Amino acid sequence: xxxxxxxxxxxxxxxxxxxxxxxxxxxxxxxxxxxxxxxxxxxxxxxxxxxxxxxxxxxxxxxxxxxxxxxxxxxxxxxxxxxxxxxxxxxxxxxxxxxxxxxxxxxxxxxxxxxxxxxxxxxxxxxxxxxxxxxxxxxxxxxxxxxxxxxxxxxxxxxxxxxxxxxxxxxxxxxxxxxxxxxxxxxxxxxxxxxxxxxxxxxxxxxxxxxxxxxxxxxxxxxxxxxxxxxxxxxxxxxxxxxxxxxxxxxxxxxxxxxxxxxxxxxxxxxxxxxxxxxxxxxxxxxxxxxxxxxxxxxxxxxxxxxxxxxxxxxxxxxxxxxxxxxxxxxxxxxxxxxxxxxxxxxxxxxxxxxxxxxxxxxxxxxxxx
Numbered sequence: 001x002x003x004x005x006x007x008x009x010x011x012x013x014x015x016x017x018x019x020x021x022x023x024x025x026x027x028x029x030x031x032x033x034x035x036x037x038x039x040x041x042x043x044x045x046x047x048x049x050x051x052x053x054x055x056x057x058x059x060x061x062x063x064x065x066x067x068x069x070x071x072x073x074x075x076x077x078x079x080x081x082x083x084x085x086x087x088x089x090x091x092x093x094x095x096x097x098x099x100x101x102x103x104x105x106x107x108x109x110x111x112x113x114x115x116x117x118x119x120x121x122x123x124x125x126x127x128x129x130x131x132x133x134x135x136x137x138x139x140x141x142x143x144x145x146x147x148x149x150x151x152x153x154x155x156x157x158x159x160x161x162x163x164x165x166x167x168x169x170x171x172x173x174x175x176x177x178x179x180x181x182x183x184x185x186x187x188x189x190x191x192x193x194x195x196x197x198x199x200x201x202x203x204x205x206x207x208x209x210x211x212x213x214x215x216x217x218x219x220x221x222x223x224x225x226x227x228x229x230x231x232x233x234x235x236x237x238x239x240x241x242x243x244x245x246x247x248x249x250x251x252x253x254x255x256x257x258x259x260x261x262x263x264x265x266x267x268x269x270x271x272x273x274x275x276x277x278x279x280x281x282x283x284x285x286x287x288x289x290x291x292x293x294x295x296x297x298x299x300x301x302x303x304x305x306x307x308x309x310x311x312x313x314x315x316x317x318x319x320x321x322x323x324x325x326x327x328x329x330x331x332x333x334x335x336x337x338x339x340x341x342x343x344x345x346x347x348x349x350x351x352x353x354x355x356x357x358x359x360x361x362x363x364x365x366x367x368x369x370x
Contacts, residue, residue, distance in 0.1 A: 035065040036154035059177035069180040090223040091182035108287035117232040117256030123247040125224040204239040232258040
């Protein structure tokens, strides 16, 4: 690990060249595309992945190029709270991923307890128009040109089984692994909130629960995971559909009298009716108390991490370290939102105890401590 003193000493050697690069960049004489290259590594999202959609592409970029994007990110973060609405809770200092989940869950309970009618849509983005959005947000032509040079003109190669393929040019789109991508995604995705707010002012759509949120709640966003709230009104639903041309409608949910028009809404939005519980930000969302079966994913992840061969190869101290540092943190995200059922907690404790004392799942041993 490099100490702070050593990093300062190294800076003395690289600072002249680094500052010369930034001076050329500001003058527009730096060919940034010559630094903009990287390798794409495919990380499986699920076990036994067999389709390209089941892999997450992580782009490992050239360090020299990432210095430029990191500096631009630090500049953008300073004005992010002024140009990104509170409905977006991703990748911004002072905003928490749990805020959207709490609001969505409370909205469910409000529907059920007060027997209200309405519906909400779950969306994901299809394409982003970065340059147009930056101009709409008030960024200068210089900044727009800089952002375009960061996003376009790069060259990447795909790593397959440890071997890099041929490099090809990336013409558009954001890359996971680029420090600038999250904040740019927020800036662009925020345009939907602005468009919906203008439609509300024009009387084309209405926000829900206006008694709790000023002007009513219409949208929740976390990166490309978007939830749209609507009153039960087919005419306003048609107006909302016209605003969602660049989004893919995944599913929708109806409450109260809106359930009688589920087929009409399904035909209008071109998506199916969702079932509870559904996953939002990795959490199973339901207006009822979660059943033990809804915690099955946590139990399966525990069993996957506790393969018998790991116990055989680890010492007692190694098994204890794995349990305390890794396994105990697996359910923490869900535990920060839901109370764990006693049956599920007992099963997780059984997995932990069996791995520590038994280490070989095919040979039974006594547990010295209960």
